[in-house]
Amino acid sequence: xxxxxxxxxxxxxxxxxxxxxxxxxxxxxxxxxxxxxxxxxxxxxxxxxxxxxxxxxxxxxxxxxxxxxxxxxxxxxxxxxxxxxxxxxxxxxxxxxxxxxxxxxxxxxxxxxxxxxxxxxxxxxxxxxxxxxxxxxxxxxxxxxxxxxxxxxxxxxxxxxxxxxxxxxxxxxxxxxxxxxxxxxxxxxxxxxxxxxxxxxxxxxxxxxxxxxxxxxxxxxxxxxxxxxxxxxxxxxxxxxxxxxxxxxxxxxxxxxxxxxxxxxxxxxxxxxxxxxxxxxxxxxxxxxxxxxxx
Amino acid sequence: xxxxxxxxxxxxxxxxxxxxxxxxxxxxxxxxxxxxxxxxxxxxxxxxxxxxxxxxxxxxxxxxxxxxxxxxxxxxxxxxxxxxxxxxxxxxxxxxxxxxxxxxxxxxxxxxxxxxxxxxxxxxxxxxxxxxxxxxxxxxxxxxxxxxxxxxxxxxxxxxxxxxxxxxxxxxxxxxxxxxxxxxxxxxxxxxxxxxxxxxxxxxxxxxxxxxxxxxx
Numbered sequence: 001x002x003x004x005x006x007x008x009x010x011x012x013x014x015x016x017x018x019x020x021x022x023x024x025x026x027x028x029x030x031x032x033x034x035x036x037x038x039x040x041x042x043x044x045x046x047x048x049x050x051x052x053x054x055x056x057x058x059x060x061x062x063x064x065x066x067x068x069x070x071x072x073x074x075x076x077x078x079x080x081x082x083x084x085x086x087x088x089x090x091x092x093x094x095x096x097x098x099x100x101x102x103x104x105x106x107x108x109x110x111x112x113x114x115x116x117x118x119x120x121x122x123x124x125x126x127x128x129x130x131x132x133x134x135x136x137x138x139x140x141x142x143x144x145x146x147x148x149x150x151x152x153x154x155x156x157x158x159x160x161x162x163x164x165x166x167x168x169x170x171x172x173x174x175x176x177x178x179x180x181x182x183x184x185x186x187x188x189x190x191x192x193x194x195x196x197x198x199x200x201x202x203x204x205x206x207x208x209x210x211x212x213x214x215x216x217x218x219x220x221x222x223x224x225x226x227x228x229x230x231x232x233x234x235x236x237x238x239x240x241x242x243x244x245x246x247x248x249x250x251x252x253x254x255x256x257x258x259x260x261x262x263x264x265x266x267x268x269x270x271x272x273x274x275x276x277x278x279x280x281x282x283x284x285x286x287x288x289x290x291x292x293x294x295x
Numbered sequence: 296x297x298x299x300x301x302x303x304x305x306x307x308x309x310x311x312x313x314x315x316x317x318x319x320x321x322x323x324x325x326x327x328x329x330x331x332x333x334x335x336x337x338x339x340x341x342x343x344x345x346x347x348x349x350x351x352x353x354x355x356x357x358x359x360x361x362x363x364x365x366x367x368x369x370x371x372x373x374x375x376x377x378x379x380x381x382x383x384x385x386x387x388x389x390x391x392x393x394x395x396x397x398x399x400x401x402x403x404x405x406x407x408x409x410x411x412x413x414x415x416x417x418x419x420x421x422x423x424x425x426x427x428x429x430x431x432x433x434x435x436x437x438x439x440x441x442x443x444x445x446x447x448x449x450x451x452x453x454x455x456x457x458x459x460x461x462x463x464x465x466x467x468x469x470x471x472x473x474x475x476x477x478x479x480x481x482x483x484x485x486x487x488x489x490x491x492x493x494x495x496x497x498x499x500x501x502x503x504x505x506x507x508x509x510x511x512x
Contacts, residue, residue, distance in 0.1 A: 012450075067455075070453060070455075071455045153342065154344075154347055156453065157344060157347050157348055157453055157487070158347045158348065159453075161347075226489055226492065229473050229489065229491060230454075230472060230473050230474040230487060230489050231453055231454045231455060231472050231474060232377075232454050232455040232456060232470060232471050232472035232473070232474075233455070233470070234455045234457055234470075236459075236470070
């Protein structure tokens, strides 16, 4: 196998990641085909956002990029930026609920997925974690939690903890961006889309703690994460340079995602205020409500 | 589930803020609980990795070219360190620190074995490793292996190594981990020391404490 090809082979094969990504891919593609047969087109922009988002999650976890992430702090920060900010943002932007539901086998949809989605308890938990204040707290809280030096040390050494960390980042990212990028017009009812001002407020609120944490990591003179020295860095980068770069990645691109998210929220706002501009691909209200909970 | 439903009913009568405050408090508690738990086991000067990393297992080549397995060291407290004999500073310094710590501990440390695994098998033959380790202490054992064997072991303990550029004479540096893994007599991973940070006193303290807990080497 040529050296560049080994990069695309998983460093530690994770069957769960491979299976979830494969199923998501198959369901989405067959959903596109089935919806098209019914005369419903999913825009190419949405499809591209979905495929890129899914590819980034798979690539971040199941290529040798993961090996670099285990051994260079700033690459680890890029990995979390992809898993928590960029890829879930793109996936939420693609509104994949409807194609995924249409693409999965009927038995799976009707016997497994729909009963779970309609379950009162599941909805209760989902609605609770999707309340903007709680979603914002979880979003920032997870970043802080895994960057506590003692926690980070063990997360990088213990395989199950490492996987839990990465899965948690991806899932929380999905929840957060699905809430922020909700295409439905705001409604005051429980489980309804939050108001645009609140969503913009959440985006601003999650930005500042990330800036503070990133600036602290990037500017402190203390080595906070010695686990990378203990395990060996795979590139000739000094501990402090690595930490500075990692801090800046936690700080700048992460905070910029809030600005990008804000632009999308403003677009949604203008569209819904002015329904004449509404695009055909925004599904009718109760349909989109169903997808939001399944996405 | 019951709690959640109850929460919602309460919230119908109360302002939204109290529900939010409760959730906030719960999340805060969860976040604070984790480092608190880590601090409770802090009687070690280096890092306790009990239950964090897998038991000592490997297949490598010993100083006489013989196959050596991790389970050969069951019944002995064992240290595992990665390096190479051309290492200019960190490896000899680390082995010297470990040797000094074992001498300070005295008889109790007689049965300890230190596995010095060379990740540079191209230059470090078993004979060369034997000569190198015996210059430090008879309890230090030189091991190496094929790249596949070394990769399996380094992956198991989540450490990395790589080779630097060759100079005109064909010499090259090897970048390797600075971790000293300590295993108890059952082969369980117990401590991870940062070879660059841990002093002789730190190693003596933690290794001595582990040997006392084990009731012997």
